[in-house]
Amino acid sequence: MHAAVVRSFDAPPRFEEFPTPQPSTANEVLVDVIAVGLHPRVRSAADGTHYTSDGTLPMVPGVDAVGRTAHGELLYFVADDDAPGTMAEQAVVDRRRAITLPEGTDPIAVAAAMNPGMSSWVALRRRVAFQPGGSVLVMGATGNAGQLAVQIAKYLGASHVIGAGRDPHRLDLLKSLGADDLVGLDGDADAVAERLGRAAADVDVVIDYLWGKPTELAMPAVLKARTDRSKALNWIQIGSMAGLEITLPSYVLRAANLTIMGSGQGSVTAAGILAELPSLSEEIASGSLAVDPLPIPLSQVERAWSTPTGPGQRIVLTP
Incomplete structure (x- = not known):
């Protein structure tokens, strides 16, 4: 598959071939990634400054995404701490860290606003x-x-x-x-x-x-x-x-x-965060919260890294 790959904390990710991750437990499933947000949390991981960074390279950034299973189920998911990031054509999803989105949900809006x-x-x-x-x-x-x-x-x-x-x-x-x-x-x-x-x-x-x-x-x-x-x-x-x-x-x-x-990773359990996601996703999908995504193809990730955004905009990469 192709992914955004970080090989140096001093340079933005590049669109490269990368090994396709494989499910390793009964709770995991491989999905095709549809949309992934370029959040400040993602940038800090990609430059090695986030408090969870262990300095390991190469790495694929991305902490969450919207993806579709082989059976057509639309999921919003948060990547496992030990899994490759989500800025890729495919990602492994732990079903315990995912919610099903109703058909008709705008995946780009969800990817932009959930994080x-x-x-x-x-x-x-x-x-x-x-x-x-x-x-x-x-x-x-x-x-x-x-x-x-x-x-x-x-x-x-x-x-x-x-x-x-x-x-x-x-x-x-x-x-x-x-x-x-x-x-x-x-x-x-x-x-x-x-x-x-x-x-x-x-x-x-x-x-x-x-x-x-x-x-x-x-x-x-x-x-x-x-x-x-x-x-x-x-x-x-x-x-x-x-x-x-x-x-x-x-x-x-x-x-x-x-x-x-x-409030962040560690101060709230993963289960506690996951329990809040369905109600938040409903408000995003219904339009109750104003969302302004700026979609850019994943293949242009280097350009996306330096693309300026307007007030309230969030860049969303689309494989």
Whole structure:
């Protein structure tokens, strides 16, 4: 078969011949891959920077995909940690990590949205006991996953959603996706802190795709502005687009009822994640969540790696 193959962490994958994987257990089946998303998680694996990377090369990137079995069944699946990636003409699927999609489902839309969508969906349904009527701040709301997080928070019953990000053009789009307030993160640090405190003082949950300096700024600003500091605030760290580390003053943990947690591989079981996928896929398939895929043939994976995307777009490779 052909696949996107990484032979150096310093170069994008290339379209090459690669050995076809073979099922090795009764739970596994070989599928023809129809669509696979080029997610930030995939890029970080392909350049060796993801925390799960063990440095082994060559490798096929890709963490999920939509594929069809020899019997015609349409599946969305998450690749096993030990299996070759999904950016290939064929992939081995562990049926315990897959869901069946109804006929008529747009595989490209599902491939584009499931990975970025499940980050906030799983966080709000598995990491915290989020209740309808609660309020949510999305840090990094101008990214693809952040835009979906705004929509998902609203879908799950949030009464108030604040989107925070740097790109003013992408921020403006969030109003049409359900954001009640917007906070720009560019400019003077004190002014940014004041805006964050005013807009998000009493939120119940923060979904954080940024970390780094923006979070260092936002966390004290939000906590200092709270009307009741004993009111629980769950800060869910999902991405690190702005930095891998923060400096956290100790008083922040004493002065407010703050819980900091992560949501990702390891903090939620594979079974827990899989249990959430059918309901999320239904919302994607029904059009309840705005999705804007940009399909590119797998044979052009090198071009895809450097293709710019518009607000809310996600590149999807099609074998």
